[in-house]
Amino acid sequence: MTDPTVSHESDAERESYWNAYYASTRTARRPLPSQFATFVAGELEGPTRILEFGSGAGRDSLFFSSHGHDVTGVDGSKAAVDACSALAATLGEGATFVAATIDQPDLASQLRVEAGNTLVYARFFVHAITDEEETAFLDLAARLTSPGDRLAVEYRTVRDSSGAKVTGAHYRRFVNPSSFNAKAVLHGFEVTYAVEGFGFAKYKQDDAYVARALFVRR
Ligand SMILES: C[S@@+](CC[C@H](N)C(=O)[O-])C[C@H]1O[C@@H](n2cnc3c(N)ncnc32)[C@H](O)[C@@H]1O
Secondary structure, eight states: OOOOOOOOOHHHHHHHHHHHHHHOOSSOOOOOHHHHHHHHHHHOOOHHHEESSSSSSSHHHHHHHHTTTTEEESOOOOHHHHHHHHHHHHTTOEEEEEEOOTTTTTTHHSSOOOSSSSSEEESGGGGSSSSHHHHHHHHHHHHOOOOOOOEEEEEBBBGEEEEEEEESOOBBBBBBBHHHHHHHHHHHEEEEEEEEEESSSTTEEEEEEEEEEEEEEO
């Protein structure tokens, strides 16, 4: 039976949607960060190596970079990565951006990590990928971190499937927070904070029912 909470698009259709989206929203102005990024920044102890997956228009990577963190954003859309690299240069930010899909086999080797000082960050990424890609994401997060490192995620949950959306129709999967947290635990992470609800990610008429979670690597 078809799951009504999942939209069905091929990988090429998803990539083409995001490339067209970022090509049309390119800007030279400093973007505002998400509410989640400002929350996570307040939880960091000091300068941190941050690996952002699904960095999109780069707003959160550039925000973390402007606060002294050493940031690499990764996104499957080459248009997004080109726009972010140009914007980082314009703004004088040191953040770097890599065009790669989450299941690309050589991705881990392209990313420099600092043991004990790394945060894997993903906002509105987990619901934009498939179940299999979620497993690839958690495999990669486990590979890129060592004990004491952190993982921070925010995503649309199953309870958001019928809510209004500001961005156009494209692939979205609505995630069950209990299942995601259990899977993260199996990948070596311990849940240190987990909430869900409305109001965390309001954007115009879209007040998504989201989950936020912070994890520490065991
Ligand atoms: C909803 S956007 C989130 C952007 C940004 N994090 C934010 O919160 O504004 C999801 C992003 O994930 C990227 N993406 C989707 N599938 C991907 C995949 N399989 N591998 C890497 N990036 C992917 C898209 O290109 C898009 O930029």
